[in-house]
Amino acid sequence: MMNLIREIWQSIVRRDPLSTDKGKTELVFLNVWLHIHPAKVKKENMKFRHTFYLGFITFFLFLILLTTGIALMCYYRPYPPQAYQDMKDLQFVVFMGPFLRNMHRWAAHGMVICVFLHMCRVFYTGSYKKPRQFNWVIGVFLVLITLSLSFTGYLLPWDQLAYWAITVGTNIGSYAPLIGGQLRELLLGGHSVGEGALIRFYVLHVAVLPAVMILFTIVHFWRVRKDGGLSKPIWKLKDKKEALVTIGAPAQVAPLQAAAASKDKTYGLMEVVSGKPIFETITPEEEEDTVFSYPYAFVREAVVLMATVTTIMTMSLFLNAPLEELANPAKTPNPAKAPWYFLGLQELVSHSAFLGGVVAPALMVLALLAIPYLDRNPSRRLADRKLILWLFTIFVVANLVLIVVGTFFRGPGWALVPPWVHVVGGAE
């Protein structure tokens, strides 16, 4: 009996015991889910104070969103006013309904925060530099997809906040030159936010955008792996020469000729691809800093996963996701505010719809996309990058200030009201 169990287990894992180095390697090599990892990782690059594990956290939050989202879909009909009734059911009738909705809400907010912080980390450590330029571009798209998922998800409860946030949001889109009007009609499936808009936003939210997100994430991870895993921490970049080197960068040497192999010297495919003999791909001191991914990296990832899930679950026990009254096209709440991460945009829009709602965001996205191509400075050391660090910091602070002003300093009629002043009878 024990033999049979052992045989079945062997037929599943097909590797040596994990106590052996061969087993640890095979665990990664022979497993389709784990082989996005290298068999061995550089210890220093896995340090918490290098990445704060923000990429992992963002990905795990996305997993929470996928699972809770699928669960919520079982009780949701994307049609007004049933959509709102289903939200009430989730709030009061469905077993664990509020908990699941809270988890979905807080994971979504967490993902917006973490994806932004992750972008900042990658910027400040200079990890977007050659050869990782294009992965930064993919990352910017992942930020935009995250925001699009938040935006489309916002309409689904069909409450007042949802209705007016989407009315304002899609009207911003209609200021886009030439195609603006059609773009809005295409998105709404009509001329105003109604049942056509709800089903379209639902399709985008539960099918199109998650699929795009998953595809982009796969490419993002794959390229990190192909570029030699996580970048080297900036405190390891001691001298100038080292600062220039990004691990895994294709060497600036003449490529090996596949045909040049003689009787006593042959090159494997891997060596032809990397352009250098296998024993030159890693220096002895780097080798010394290297450990097997099992258990070193996997334990860390598991801890981050559990910490992320626990945090979201704890928040969901105590903090309830808000739900306003049923969407009422006749009555605009005063002030009508978008979700907090769009309040910076709304603040800009309150000054000029075209400049603030179309030109400024478009320029911001273009600037982000262009960073790795405009920044020709090959050094990753902070001391060598003063100007661009200042520019990016100003960009981040400006965005935060706009969000804070939009969130706390805008009262009824979008008038400038400090948060410590209580407006009587204004907000209704």
Added chain:
Amino acid sequence: MKFSSEGKRDMNRRDFFKFSWGAVGVGALITGVGVSLAAVVRFLMPSVFYEPPQSFKIGSPADFPFGPPTFLVEEKIFVFRDREKGFAVASAVCTHLGCTVAHFSSDQKFHCPCHGSVFGADGGVQHGPAPRALDWFEVTQARDGKLLVNKDKVVPPNYRLMV
């Protein structure tokens, strides 16, 4: 493919046909993808809108009082009735980002709750980010005596219907 002495490529019959087939293939692919994309965009543009009609009756003239305008919730319009001048209908949709404006009888102005735009009594922008004045819609009297509003016909602010 052969190279002549100047390094230019010479094309023989076989290469020409290879190239032609390739060009036909790429052309077919581009056409196919282009037509499909256009079809998808057209598919997403609804052919029928299940929305309230743009032209509708709002009731008899006697239903509307003189003085402050009547706000019609579903239609998002203000109906003004003046003893001397007659009927006028203004849009309640802010020209900035589509929020519903409120009419304050205290100052005879329209106020938008979203971004603080203020429109004067004639609908003109007086304050805030709104790019243009509120629309005024054509109002006529149908044969049964009811008032007929047509949102597709924008009229100047001084347009009035005498009944």
